Amino acid sequence: MVNWELVVAAASMIAGVAAAYFGYVAVRGRLRSPRPHPAGTDTARTGASYDAFVSYAEADEATAEWLARGLQDRGLRVFLAKWIGVGLVEYAEKERALDATVNGVLLFSRASMGRADLRDEYAALLQQVHAGGRRFVPVLVEAVDLPPFARIRRPLDLTGRGNSTAALDELARAVGRPNAGR
Incomplete structure (x- = not known):
């Protein structure tokens, strides 16, 4: 029964x-609870949306961090791989950030041109552009020949300007919300 x-x-x-x-x-x-950026900002939050994902070769890390901090100072949310918290999986965090990013910024230099992982990030950033509503900004750190899809965009050229406030303002306007520049 x-x-x-x-x-x-x-x-x-x-x-x-x-x-x-x-x-x-x-x-x-x-x-997921927010993971604070080591310096106390909220840009390394998992699941957060970002105004810009900054992609760079290790040799260009100082310039990438200068750009990222400059964008933060202008009120933008920025993802930088260097800021990934201890114990997290770098590729998983990068993938999450790419999905949650409005714009991509890739630093081009001799060091970045041969990196397979940066080619993957470049491809992912371009795919987001073609999916709609996102922008890709190539940043020239050194005088190099840009790949074809980066070449058709006007790059931010730092080769002659170095770490200038005007360059940061220009990048903030390109990837930011209205009134993002100072």
Whole structure:
């Protein structure tokens, strides 16, 4: 003899557990607690949206950080790989940030031109541009020949300007919200 009340209760319990699990899966990216940037800013938050994803070779890290901090000073949210927190998986965090980024900035130099990981980031940034509503800004750190899809865009040329306030203002206007420049 089958106890139908027990069968219905078991089926209800399974349905409740499944509903809770799928509800969690649907919102898990929004439930993660913010991870503060080491310097106390909120730009390294998982699940955050960013105004700019700055891609760079390790040799250009100082310039990338100068650009990123300059954009932050102008009220923009910036993702920089250097700011990924301890214990996190760099590629996973970069992938999340790329999905949550409005604009891409890639520093071009002799060091960056041969890097396979930067070619992947370049391709992902361009894919977002073609998906709509996003901008890709090539930044020349050194005089190099840009790849074809970067070449068709006007780059921010730092080769003759160095670390200038005008360059930061120009980049902030390109990737920021209205009134992002000083």
